[in-house]
Amino acid sequence: MYNNVNFLSIARRFYSGHVGKTEARKYVLTKHFQGEPKKSDFEIVQEELPELKDGEILTEAEYLSVDPYMRAYMIGYKLPTVMIGGQVAKITASRNDKYPVGGYVAGYFGWRTHTICNPNIPAKGALVPMYLLPDISPYPVSLALGVLGMPGNTAYFGLQEICKPKAGETIAITGAAGAVGSHVGQIGKILGCRVIGFAGSDAKCEYLEKELGFDRAFNYKTVNIQKALREGAPDRIDCYFDNVGGEISSAIMNYMNKNGRVAVCGSVSSYNDSALPKVTIVQPSIVFKELKVEGFLVNRWIDRWNDGINANLAWLREGKLKYEEKVYHGFDNMVEALVGMLRGENLGKAVVKVK
Structure with a gap:
């Protein structure tokens, strides 16, 4: 028979979506861009993520963003480094009561498939803070990288x-x-x-x-x-x-x-x-x-971030605001998506659906 401590511990691990260690894939920039970004500028690296600690969550990317600033910003980074960028990710395991499994977050995690983070600790170098997505139904969660991001x-x-x-x-x-x-x-x-x-x-x-x-x-x-x-x-x-x-x-x-x-x-x-x-x-x-x-x-307006999101969401629901998305498919096609966006292939926001 389980004692109370062991029972609570097992229940908590089950509730948190604990599935053991996770393999993540990430794009590491190894050469600064010369002209258009190229696949040869990157290396796709696998890493094994550790077990979650108290306060942490594990996320799995569903949509990744490609934006013009990425091309300009990377010259300022010391190489090798994980490629920067925002993503919408699903919480697949959690040891943080405020971030339940199944919820979605928007975070500046870079070009990676899985991420462990502590929402209570601001990420170093993030352009914007990570946040739990509000209910934006009936719109897709990818809009957190566009009109609602x-x-x-x-x-x-x-x-x-x-x-x-x-x-x-x-x-x-x-x-x-x-x-x-x-x-x-x-x-x-x-x-x-x-x-x-x-x-x-x-x-x-x-x-x-x-x-x-x-x-x-x-x-x-x-x-x-x-x-x-x-x-x-x-x-x-x-x-x-x-x-x-x-x-x-x-x-x-x-x-x-x-x-x-x-x-x-x-x-x-x-x-x-x-x-x-x-x-x-x-x-x-x-x-x-x-x-x-x-x-x-x-x-500059981080302290008013939700004001902008709420105003845009209201206009969207009132029919005053429209959007388009150019959706690329597959984590392996991140570079093609970035180059396509820089060439102007997209109408509206360019995003990559990971799977």
Whole structure:
């Protein structure tokens, strides 16, 4: 017969989903990127995870994120290192009462299949904190990597806190069909602004106009940018959400109104370039138009993280916000997904379904 201590111990281990040691797979970056990321820049490594300690949980990745910042950030890491990135993972074992087995978490765990972590201890180097997903039904949990995650909050806070658009003003967005840009444009319309976007194909531009309600969208690969600006923004630009940098950003900033505001989110147009591009200078426009130009990282608003998620979820449920996902399949295809996203294959958020 079991004594009380042994019985409670066995019951706890059964309840926690304990299954012994777990084999994890992870992508280790062994060479800094030169041009586009390549499979040969990585090594896929297996590791055996230890038993859980009190307070810890074991998660299994279901969706992993690929984002433009990954290409830019890795130059700052000492190699070899696990590839960075966010994921949505299912809790498969737990020794933490607040994180039950079967629940989902969004965490900055990197490119790995299984992770052990203590939710009470902030992860070193994480861009955003891990959190237990709220009920977002009937939407898929992958949205925690998109409109209900870091890209959604990047759009929500970046536009409203830096650009501070007013109803009736005109907003221009580059990378407008991506996860962040498509979201920014929709918030702009919710706030009563005129919105124009630049994307990389006619199909994407048609989607922005017909599905998301952009006032105009232009294929930057085929149009004359100055002519497109005059056509799409006859009253010039008040707010510019910059996702790509490069010459198009110089053209837009030179076309802005006095006291315009620029939120600089990224510069994806040059991430794969081996040499920095030469573009028209923007300082005269900044000075004479008295523009406010501010770069930002979304973790500036960590203390208000749930505010952004809750606002975006409410808009989603009210039908004011739409989303698209480009879903790649298989953990072995992470590099292909990253390269595809950097080439602009995705409409909306790019994610990888692990299985």
